[in-house]
Amino acid sequence: MTDIEQRIRDSFAAQTMxxxxxxxxxxxxxxxxxxxAPVLPLARQQQGVGHAGLTFSIADSxxxxxxxxxxxxxxxxxxxxxxxxxxxxxxxxRLIATGRVVKPGRRLCVVTAEVHAVADGETRLIAILxxxxxxxxxx
Amino acid sequence: MTDIEQRIRDSFAAQTMxxxxxxxxxxxxxxxxxxxAPVLPLARQQQGVGHAGLTFSIADSxxxxxxxxxxxxxxxxxxxxxxxxxxxxxxxxRLIATGRVVKPGRRLCVVTAEVHAVADGETRLIAILxxxxxxxxxx
Amino acid sequence: MTDIEQRIRDSFAAQTMxxxxxxxxxxxxxxxxxxxAPVLPLARQQQGVGHAGLTFSIADSxxxxxxxxxxxxxxxxxxxxxxxxxxxxxxxxRLIATGRVVKPGRRLCVVTAEVHAVADGETRLIAILxxxxxxxxxx
Amino acid sequence: MTDIEQRIRDSFAAQTMxxxxxxxxxxxxxxxxxxxAPVLPLARQQQGVGHAGLTFSIADSxxxxxxxxxxxxxxxxxxxxxxxxxxxxxxxxRLIATGRVVKPGRRLCVVTAEVHAVADGETRLIAILxxxxxxxxxx
Numbered sequence: 380m381t382d383i384e385q386r387i388r389d390s391f392a393a394q395t396m397x398x399x400x401x402x403x404x405x406x407x408x409x410x411x412x413x414x415x416a417p418v419l420p421l422a423r424q425q426q427g428v429g430h431a432g433l434t435f436s437i438a439d440s441x442x443x444x445x446x447x448x449x450x451x452x453x454x455x456x457x458x459x460x461x462x463x464x465x466x467x468x469x470x471x472x473r474l475i476a477t478g479r480v481v482k483p484g485r486r487l488c489v490v491t492a493e494v495h496a497v498a499d500g501e502t503r504l505i506a507i508l509x510x511x512x513x514x515x516x517x518x
Numbered sequence: 519m520t521d522i523e524q525r526i527r528d529s530f531a532a533q534t535m536x537x538x539x540x541x542x543x544x545x546x547x548x549x550x551x552x553x554x555a556p557v558l559p560l561a562r563q564q565q566g567v568g569h570a571g572l573t574f575s576i577a578d579s580x581x582x583x584x585x586x587x588x589x590x591x592x593x594x595x596x597x598x599x600x601x602x603x604x605x606x607x608x609x610x611x612r613l614i615a616t617g618r619v620v621k622p623g624r625r626l627c628v629v630t631a632e633v634h635a636v637a638d639g640e641t642r643l644i645a646i647l648x649x650x651x652x653x654x655x656x657x
Numbered sequence: 658m659t660d661i662e663q664r665i666r667d668s669f670a671a672q673t674m675x676x677x678x679x680x681x682x683x684x685x686x687x688x689x690x691x692x693x694a695p696v697l698p699l700a701r702q703q704q705g706v707g708h709a710g711l712t713f714s715i716a717d718s719x720x721x722x723x724x725x726x727x728x729x730x731x732x733x734x735x736x737x738x739x740x741x742x743x744x745x746x747x748x749x750x751r752l753i754a755t756g757r758v759v760k761p762g763r764r765l766c767v768v769t770a771e772v773h774a775v776a777d778g779e780t781r782l783i784a785i786l787x788x789x790x791x792x793x794x795x796x
Numbered sequence: 797m798t799d800i801e802q803r804i805r806d807s808f809a810a811q812t813m814x815x816x817x818x819x820x821x822x823x824x825x826x827x828x829x830x831x832x833a834p835v836l837p838l839a840r841q842q843q844g845v846g847h848a849g850l851t852f853s854i855a856d857s858x859x860x861x862x863x864x865x866x867x868x869x870x871x872x873x874x875x876x877x878x879x880x881x882x883x884x885x886x887x888x889x890r891l892i893a894t895g896r897v898v899k900p901g902r903r904l905c906v907v908t909a910e911v912h913a914v915a916d917g918e919t920r921l922i923a924i925l926x927x928x929x930x931x932x933x934x935x
Contacts (some may be wrong), residue, residue: 396569397559400537421538430535431578431597437570448861452873458570459765460789462601462740462879465907466899480885481924485790486764487737489881489924507898509881509926510739511789513714517565560821581865598904599928601740601879603767603787605760620785621744626930628785630740646759646767648742648787650877650928652904674847677816677838699816704934707812707877709856714849736848757818
């Protein structure tokens with residue numbers, strides 16, 4: 380495991396929201412992080428599919444950690460802004476969020492994310508996101 | 519309690535994500551809904567403050583239900599897209615999300631939301647959101 | 658005229674895009690700038706109303722200059738990101754964009770803007786925007 | 797020239813904003829439209845590079861026409877919302893906006909766009925956009 384992969388897994392483990400949602404990091408490379416989560420009974424909206432907040436949460440984490448892969452080792456990252464377009468209901472066994480860095484930078488890091496739902500072996504794009512991550516000194 | 523208030527409370531009760539986050543509806547009027555939630559230990563990011571997904575989730579629900587107050591009784595609502603700008607860390611005893619309808623419509627309903635954090639009796643604006651809700655027939 | 662008002666008017670005069678669109682600054686105070694523009698025949702879309710690019714352009718300038726009112730005198734400002742929701746066609750004699758600072762900051766300044774269309778003496782909200790401005794050293 | 801290509805070129809010719817900016821359609825296929833424009837002296841911001849409104853305008857048109865390629869022949873399209881992240885100054889001889897359909901639909905069509913600047917034979921990504929187009933009956 381590389382240093383950055385270890386840092387991301389340690390940081391992710393400290394995000395209790397990710398544990399609550401049952402999420403895990405499944406892929407880390409330079410400028411790309413994938414997070415996977417089941418659609419747990421505790422994360423639904425009124426129609427019984429995954430809440431937009433579930434889709435957003437794992438995509439935000441994936442995009443933030445993708446940004447972290449391209450920052451100096453001493454920095455942490457916070458979300459400045461993100462926009463999500465929801466394309467289809469979060470229905471299925473599992474959601475996979477892929478965060479990618481579009482433009483790294485010392486002050487701002489522009490990212491995108493895609494979220495796919497996996498149901499009965501089929502994969503469907505359910506959301507796209509576009510946002511900005513900002514490097515901060517760890518508190 | 520008005521009919522719409524009852525409908526929103528019933529729908530909200532069916533959103534398991536809101537129960538997981540400890541959220542509750544605290545205000546309903548035409549075009550405005552407020553949702554309040556504590557910053558539970560289970561909804562944190564790596565620095566120990568509330569995860570962006572917590573802030574987003576309650577704001578999304580508040581904005582969606584604000585839209586629902588202005589739709590025909592037989593319709594439900596889903597999020598089409600939202601953008602969130604995070605202004606300050608989600609730190610405090612409680613977050614309050616206020617969703618408002620800017621422009622109702624049969625096909626699209628444009629909404630905004632603000633999220634405030636309450637800490638030691640002080641209230642601070644921590645996020646603003648702008649998005650689109652879409653009426654759908656209940657499944 | 659205050660110093661900041663003079664600086665904004667000088668900078669605005671250098672934005673040839675604003676001259677092309679016939680736009681002018683009509684209001685400057687701390688954290689708020691208003692820009693007004695006619696819906697010129699040269700700025701239309703295919704249905705004969707104002708192009709989304711016209712609405713966006715004056716709102717972007719209004720929001721950017723609102724940010725500038727709250728920055729140190731030696732700094733300039735550029736747009737990092739903005740999201741626009743279009744509520745109604747840009748139809749009328751004149752559009753008025755009001756840019757406001759929601760949260761000033763040394764690294765990022767979060768802004769909103771509203772655009773109203775004035776037609777036959779009636780004013781109608783046609784767009785809302787939410788974005789981030791970034792201070793930069795003038796080149 | 798295909799029917800849809802002809803329709804797009806006719807509609808584009810009616811967008812006076814595109815003529816003002818010197819823009820032209822350079823590529824049309826199913827779900828993808830490219831628009832190219834010079835950075836004219838009339839479309840600059842205060843630092844002498846292209847105004848964000850120029851970048852936005854051609855990206856909005858490219859994304860809107862990309863949506864139109866996937867709609868029934870009798871429908872027109874309007875922008876519901878778009879978010880733009882600006883990555884670098886609009887500096888160069890020419891900007892090229894590429895609009896793409898991510899998810900077509902009868903009520904909503906989700907699109908993205910990228911804008912590249914071409915300077916001295918080099919191409920640089922300067923903006924990404926993500927938005928929603930809505931089909932409407934032509935007036």
